[in-house]
Amino acid sequence: MSAREYDVIVIGAGAVGENVADSAVQGGLSTVIVEAELVGGECSYWACMPSKVLLRSAAALRAARAVDGAAQAVTGDVDVAAVLRRRDSFTHDWNDSSQVEWLNGAGIDLVRGHGRLTGERTVRVEQEDGSVDLSARHAVVVATGSAALLPSIPGLIDVAPWTSRDATSVSAPPASLAILGAGVVGVEMATAFAGFGTRVTLIARSGLLGAVEPFAGELVAEALREQGVEIRTGAGVDAARRDEAGVVLSLSDGGEVRADEVLVATGRVPHTGDLGLESVGLEAGDWLTTDDTLRVGGFEWLYAVGDVTHRALLTHQGKYQARAAGDVIAARARGGAVDDAPWGAHVATADHAAVPQVVFSDPEVASVGMTLAQAEEAGIRVRALDYDLSAVAGASTRSDDYRGRALAVVDDDRGVLVGATFVGPDVAELLHAATIAIVGEVPIDRLWHAVPAYPTVSEVWLRWLEAYGRPTR
Structure with missing residues (x-):
């Protein structure tokens, strides 16, 4: 034929x-x-779309509870069954x-x-x-x-570990969940399942979100602990087994983690x-x-x-x-x-120097371009413009307990932005402006004429400019 x-x-x-x-x-x-x-494919049915739907309801509830007047109206917890129905509508029941x-x-x-x-x-x-x-x-x-990459941990395959697909297509959340890995998938799923009331243990050998600015992982870790997540750092998993009570993970520091299920989020x-x-x-x-x-x-x-x-x-x-x-x-x-x-x-x-990415944790992490360390390793003479987002007027109107931070990395020789990282509620919507500034190599002096509206969180751009100094022309 x-x-x-x-x-x-x-x-x-x-x-x-x-x-x-x-x-x-x-x-x-x-x-x-x-x-x-x-x-x-993956994005439509097991990754981007269903994962963000699973995260959204609890995030909206937490946002309401952070504003006096709205907080008094919140009288219940997340309706998990309704969240899963909404997820199914986005995946068209995997049709x-x-x-x-x-x-x-x-x-x-x-x-x-x-x-x-x-x-x-x-x-x-x-x-x-x-x-x-x-x-x-x-x-x-x-x-x-x-x-998903499944690491060669003795006994891991035998306990039938979850991958990200299992987590985002779950029919009912377990009472407890251990997550191996604290990159984007691990952090997002820890946030999602904590919002469902699952007891989550996040096992992170060397901290959270290692690919972005260190302060981002620190702020997300703080928030996850407040949401009830136990974070175990400094130790890996040496072995796994399943008994009548669930999965048992033996850690390299001699400790042990028990959970109904284990999600592997250690790479691709x-x-x-x-x-x-x-x-x-x-x-x-x-x-x-x-x-x-x-x-x-x-x-x-x-x-x-x-x-x-x-x-x-x-x-x-x-x-x-x-x-x-x-x-x-x-x-x-x-x-x-x-x-x-x-x-x-x-x-x-x-793909080389201006990749935008959002971690839909709570708080969100939005980044584009180089981190400060990457720029220094590349031999760029850099200036870091670091600002507490809670000090921006627009942030104070959004939440009674707004916590966030924004860091711009500037190539001081060329006077252009080469990296930016935002951490805070809904900061994903700040990211594209930074992406345009980096890709377009917009001179810092010109950015003085891109005036942010007041009161918005975007006013952080003005604060960065003030820290950098007045334009030369």
């Missing part, structure tokens, strides 16, 4: 795969997308029919099944009743994402173990290294986007890469140079 031929084959129909397919179609290329699970309808409307073909590379520009899709062979005239794009691995990479000379299970056009090194026809590239494991960055890759593939298919693509010659440069 001859292969079905398309201009572009995309393996993986998550948000990133959908975006690269859409960009390729808009560039005039026939495109098919291959998906083994649900169209919409992807609306996403498939979108693909049809966008002119993107769908082949369900497990796709594997079988050679140059060829993919075989294994289905329950056989297989489908596909070939690409121009490009194959890998958008298969990542999965690429979904490339069963992708047929070996058929084209690559190592199964490896991350795929790309240039800034998202083309895999050593190949004219193979591209990768999203988590699988290990550039920036964030949905919005993956979608950014996907839009760029689709445009580049279309430009090259027309015989043009990358410069002919709308995104220009260096299409994914934001």
